[in-house]
Amino acid sequence: MNSKELKMQKYFDATTSAVRKQDGFIYRLISGTLFINIFVYAIFGYSLSTSQLHYNRLAEIATQNMAKALDTNLCDIFDKIDIGLSAVGFESEKQIARNGINKESLNAYIAKQIHQLPGLYGIRVTDIQGNLLYGTDIPDGKPINVSDRDYFRQLRENSHQKHAVSKLIQGRISGKWNLTIAKRINNPDGSFAGIVLGMFDVNYFDKLFSQIDIGKNGAMGIRDPDFKLVALQPKGEEPGSQIGSDVISKKTRDMIRANPITATYKTVFARDKKERMVTFRKATNYSFYVFSTIAPSDYLSAWRKELIIALILAICFTLTTVTSAYMMLKSNVTTLLHAEAQRYGEEMRQQNEELIAAMLRIKRLEGIISICSHCKKIRTEQQNWEQLEKYITEHSDAMFSHGVCPECAKAHYGISV
Structure with missing residues (x-):
C-alpha cells in the first residue's frame, strides 16, 4: 500500500469514527430528550389525576351538604305543619267532647292556623266517613270524600299512628299537585272521629330551592316513595322534568335499593341524558327522597383551567427541550466540523510542506548542470x-x-x- 493509499485509508477511518460519534451523540440526545419529556408529562398526568380526584371529592361533599340542608329544611317545614295540624286536631277533639264541632268556630281557628304554616294552601277536617266538612275552600253541595286516600285509611286503621303523609297527589278541589299531611282525630273514648289534613303546595319548594346555590348546571329535586317527581329546580322542558314524572335512571333505582338511607354516585340522568354527581337522602321521619346534583361542567371548571395551564406548560417545556436539543446537536455538529476542518487543514499543511519541499528539490536539480x-x-x-x-x-x-x-x-x- 503506497503513501497515497495509506492517507486515504487514514482519512476514511477518521471519517467513519466521526460519523459513529455523531450517531451515538444523536441517539443519546434523542433518548434523553424523550425521557425527560415523558417524565415531565408523567408528573403532569399524576398531578392532574390527583387534582381531578380532589375536585370529585369536593363535589361529593357539596352534594351531600346540599342534600342534608334540603332534608333539614323539608323536615322543619313538615314538622311545623304537623304541629299546626295537631293544634287543629286538638281543637276539633275539644269541640267534639263538648257538644260537637261548631263549624264557624272551627273554621275561624283553621283560618288563623293556616297563616302561620308555610306552603299550605288549605286545611280541612273530615268526619268518620271521610267527607270534607270543615276548613278552607270547601265547595257547597255534595261533600268531597277522601276515604279512598291512603293517608285516610292508615289513620283510621292505626290508632297509634301519629301522622300520615301522602304520596304526590292532585287535589280533588283545587286540582293542584300536593303532598297531604294528615292527623287522626279521636272521640273522647279514643275511637276514630275523622282526620285533619293540610294540603302542601309542591310549588313552594321552588322558593326553598332558591335559597340554595346549586351551580349553573346543578339540580335539586324531591321524589315520593314511588319515585314520582315532587319538585325540581331548575325545571326543564322535557317530559321527565315535569311534576309527577316517574322517569328515573336505573342506576338510581338500584342505588336506593342497595342504600335505602343515602348514597353518593355518578349517573346519567334519564330525563336529559347528562351525567351528574348525585347524592340522594331519605328525609328524616318522612317517606320522601331528596336529591342534590352537580354537573361536571361546574365542579370541574377549575380543574379544566388547571388542565389548560398544564398543557400550555407541557407544550412550552417540550418546545424548550426540543429547541435545546437541536441547538446542542447543531453545536456538536459545528464542533465536529471544526475539528475535522482543523484535522484536514493540518493534513493539507503537511501535504503542502511536503509538496513545497519536493518542488524545492526538483527546482534545485533542474536547469543546465x-x-x-x-x-x-x-x-x-x-x-x-x-x-x-x-x-x-x-x-x-x-x-x-x-x-x-x-x-x-x-x-x-x-x-x-
Whole structure:
C-alpha cells in the first residue's frame, strides 16, 4: 500500500469514527430528550389525576351538604305543619267532647292556623266517613270524600299512628299537585272521629330551592316513595322534568335499593341524558327522597383551567427541550466540523510542506548542470567543483553506494564480475 493509499485509508477511518460519534451523540440526545419529556408529562398526568380526584371529592361533599340542608329544611317545614295540624286536631277533639264541632268556630281557628304554616294552601277536617266538612275552600253541595286516600285509611286503621303523609297527589278541589299531611282525630273514648289534613303546595319548594346555590348546571329535586317527581329546580322542558314524572335512571333505582338511607354516585340522568354527581337522602321521619346534583361542567371548571395551564406548560417545556436539543446537536455538529476542518487543514499543511519541499528539490536539480567531461565533477553556483555524488546528495534525497561495474572491473582490475 503506497503513501497515497495509506492517507486515504487514514482519512476514511477518521471519517467513519466521526460519523459513529455523531450517531451515538444523536441517539443519546434523542433518548434523553424523550425521557425527560415523558417524565415531565408523567408528573403532569399524576398531578392532574390527583387534582381531578380532589375536585370529585369536593363535589361529593357539596352534594351531600346540599342534600342534608334540603332534608333539614323539608323536615322543619313538615314538622311545623304537623304541629299546626295537631293544634287543629286538638281543637276539633275539644269541640267534639263538648257538644260537637261548631263549624264557624272551627273554621275561624283553621283560618288563623293556616297563616302561620308555610306552603299550605288549605286545611280541612273530615268526619268518620271521610267527607270534607270543615276548613278552607270547601265547595257547597255534595261533600268531597277522601276515604279512598291512603293517608285516610292508615289513620283510621292505626290508632297509634301519629301522622300520615301522602304520596304526590292532585287535589280533588283545587286540582293542584300536593303532598297531604294528615292527623287522626279521636272521640273522647279514643275511637276514630275523622282526620285533619293540610294540603302542601309542591310549588313552594321552588322558593326553598332558591335559597340554595346549586351551580349553573346543578339540580335539586324531591321524589315520593314511588319515585314520582315532587319538585325540581331548575325545571326543564322535557317530559321527565315535569311534576309527577316517574322517569328515573336505573342506576338510581338500584342505588336506593342497595342504600335505602343515602348514597353518593355518578349517573346519567334519564330525563336529559347528562351525567351528574348525585347524592340522594331519605328525609328524616318522612317517606320522601331528596336529591342534590352537580354537573361536571361546574365542579370541574377549575380543574379544566388547571388542565389548560398544564398543557400550555407541557407544550412550552417540550418546545424548550426540543429547541435545546437541536441547538446542542447543531453545536456538536459545528464542533465536529471544526475539528475535522482543523484535522484536514493540518493534513493539507503537511501535504503542502511536503509538496513545497519536493518542488524545492526538483527546482534545485533542474536547469543546465555543468559537469567535467573527464572527472565528472559538477560546478556549483558558487563556481566550485564538487564530486557528482556529493552534489546530488546535497541537492536531493538520493544517497549513493559504490560498486564496480563489469566493464571497469575488467579494465582496471582484470577480473570479470
